[in-house]
Amino acid sequence: MSAVYIARATTVAARALDGEMMIMSAKDSTLFTLNPVGTAIWQAADGKTPLADIVQQKICAQFDVEPAEALQDAENFVGNLANHGILLVSDEPIAVVKPPAGASQ
């Protein structure tokens, strides 16, 4: 199975408030609040690290969860955020273009 790479979309606004990661999907004006596992995936979505490695290094190492189940949940989560234009998903590493200084991110 080929690796899956994920990157944060550069056009979304995200803020950590009281430890909660909140992300605005401007595509459909939906506000997402991520749980700690989702936040860990979001923060690790650098376009270079395969999703399976993120799950292994960031999720299984920090949370009490079965690896296979964690990967399945992560794939569902990523697919959901990708549908809202919040995450970019590719089977190749994703070059992340940094937004101009002062832009939303």
Added chain:
Amino acid sequence: MGEVASVAAHTLVIEIGGVPVQVRTDSADFLRMLEGRYSGFLRADAQPVCELDVELVPPGPGSDDDVSVRFDHGHWLIERGDLRAEWDPVSGRASIRQFANPYSIDTALRIIHSLILARQGGLLVHAASAVRNGKAFLFAGVSGAGKTTISRLAPPDATLLTDEISYLRRNGHGYVAHGTPFAGELAKVGENVQAPLAALFLLHQAPENKIQPVSEGEAVRALMESILFFAHDSQLVNKVFESACDLVRRVPVFRLSFVPDHRVWELIA
């Protein structure tokens, strides 16, 4: 020599939140309606930042449609069954075709103000607001949460800014709440005054009066649900979200559970 038909243009300037908007129409009757509806917000001497040319068209069905707001080739297009407006945000000029009813122009004004405010870090919020002791208080909630009730229960020393749509502008390290003519069930226009925003209350009717703090996350979620913003524009949607996050960091937010009688105002000062 034949007669030259001429139609006099009637104008007035409606200033809400310190933003003067000129409305121009050929209809003296329509102008009189505007003068009555926005009487506390007319500013003959203000230099308008927007100029709206209103053309009245015969009424038809469709005013209950959802409004569409989109940016196309440098213009905002605002469309609903009773209203079509095209606004150039650079020149500030708009042409509006609408039915001759107050709701259509009210809708156009709300949307244009929401677009202006979004860029400036301000917000239009579906909330009641009032000034007491020189401080403004905002009361947000879903329909039925008690915006009209708490407005109706306001004591004589409180000045009602609105029972329906609150107008917030960024100012220094905080926010200022302005009165609006956008009335709700009370059908009472707010006072055209302003005051620093001291607190945002999320309304819940309950068996007892109680104020509780809420987390920043809960405050942002509740505020986002109450913000009036119609435009499908990713940059502005993100800007509105950032303004909501900024506001809850600068202004205390509480859940206000209240019994619908005047004693609730003992908690608000």
